[in-house]
Amino acid sequence: MRMKIVAVAIPFVLSLLAGCSDVAPSAWGNANSVIVLASDSLWAEVGDTVHAALEPRIFTVRDERTFEVTHVAPGAPAWNDLKRFKQILVLGSLADPWVAELLDREAVPASRPAVVERKDVWARGQTVTVVVLPEQGAAEAVVQVLPELHELLDSRFRQYAIQRMFTSGAAEGFRDTLRATAGFGLLLPNVYRRTVADSLYIFRNDQALGEQLDRTVLVTWRSGTPDTLTAEALLEWRDALERPDMGEQVTRRERLEVERIEVPGGYGIQVRGAWSTPPGEFPAGGPFVDRMIVCPEQNRTYLIDAWLYVPRKGKYEYIIQLETILDSFECGGPAS
Structure with a gap:
């Protein structure tokens, strides 16, 4: 009798696994870890400024960064793992394929820089914030939008922290x-x-x-x-x-x-x-x-x-x- 149950259960389980193969994995990483996808050339110009703006310190027992920003270039081997983090920040123009593939061009505001949010792109429970930059003056546009980005990230993290506190x-x-x-x-x-x-x-x-x-x-x-x-x-x-x-x-x-x-x-x-x-x-x-x-x-x-x-x-x-x-x-x- 057991042999019959196993014979039926195994194909059933395999069919379930096959049906779930297209389900995105759950996002990982800390909620205040931010992965920045940007070209090496742009990051060389703005990296220090981005760290200063998005990682303000708070005094606890010592000065502690409120966010952890990590840069990765498109096509870098590390991107295969980092793209599953909970918070992704994408910088580039519509001419950059890593930006264009995320957006419906007709839905992107005409002004630059423009901030667009996407959910569950590479993982479930993930938020991808896309900053669409002009093709000329991209570095200046990044600096311009940093206060808005920090307010957005901090507000989102505070909401997360409060929701976690009131889980009970x-x-x-x-x-x-x-x-x-x-x-x-x-x-x-x-x-x-x-x-x-x-x-x-x-x-x-x-x-x-x-x-x-x-x-x-x-x-x-x-x-x-x-x-x-x-x-x-x-x-x-x-x-x-x-x-x-x-x-x-x-x-x-x-x-x-x-x-x-x-x-x-x-x-x-x-x-x-x-x-x-x-x-x-x-x-x-x-x-x-x-x-x-x-x-x-x-x-x-x-x-x-x-x-x-x-x-x-x-x-x-x-x-x-x-x-x-x-x-x-x-x-x-x-x-x-």
């Missing part, structure tokens, strides 16, 4: 509960664990497949509204926080980025920096993004401490996710 769904019901019981609102992914100790609220996602990944947000408050907000006052408050079931952190003050912010019903400051473990402990560290927010109607001042631990990996995606949570903060109504 957004805890909108819990935000309503916070508004009613704690006096503030915060939108978190469902996957975040929640702990409350008096006026200290801890939201944590330390679930990861493979390497360690810890994203934590702490919220607490004090009565009263200070006359001035300073970075040092925020950091002193951060240093004094209790961190149940978490290791002690040392706030590093060598480099800080400070800015003013506004939130619904309040205002405050944001401080970005890095933390590390105390001397003598296992060396670890990561970035933090903290906000001290004054809510005048409540007569409260909040501290929101968001920090990340993700060793040996790029941190830009997770910084975007933490900032998205911070941006959802709302002051509540008058304190009861």
Whole structure:
């Protein structure tokens, strides 16, 4: 009986494989890796400028590139593998075959440079951005379009990062509960664990497949509204926080980025920096993004401490996710 089943199953499976042979493979590579397909001669003119414009740095524990740009020339052996990456940027004129084959000439805007997007060209889940250049002055046209390209790539990556964060769904019901019981609102992914100790609220996602990944947000408050907000006052408050079931952190003050912010019903400051473990402990560290927010109607001042631990990996995606949570903060109504 088994022999009959196998005899029927094998042709059936082979027919399925034959039917799927034309299905494009899934795209690979990191979502912030950008493969640039351009001639060697054009890249020699614009390569350095493209790297500077499309790979701005963000401070995490050090300056980190937000994108990784890799150039490949048409016909290069490496293109066979690189064309399957998630993000492809194609530079050239309609006279270049690697551009012409991607476009319907009648649908391309007449102005140059023109930016056209295509989906799933060489792989599923892939976005190909084609920059159609004039045949004369191509290098100048590339430089002209770089700000638009960076905005496009960064917006696309931010959307990707936020969608990944909310894969488990957004805890909108819990935000309503916070508004009613704690006096503030915060939108978190469902996957975040929640702990409350008096006026200290801890939201944590330390679930990861493979390497360690810890994203934590702490919220607490004090009565009263200070006359001035300073970075040092925020950091002193951060240093004094209790961190149940978490290791002690040392706030590093060598480099800080400070800015003013506004939130619904309040205002405050944001401080970005890095933390590390105390001397003598296992060396670890990561970035933090903290906000001290004054809510005048409540007569409260909040501290929101968001920090990340993700060793040996790029941190830009997770910084975007933490900032998205911070941006959802709302002051509540008058304190009861």
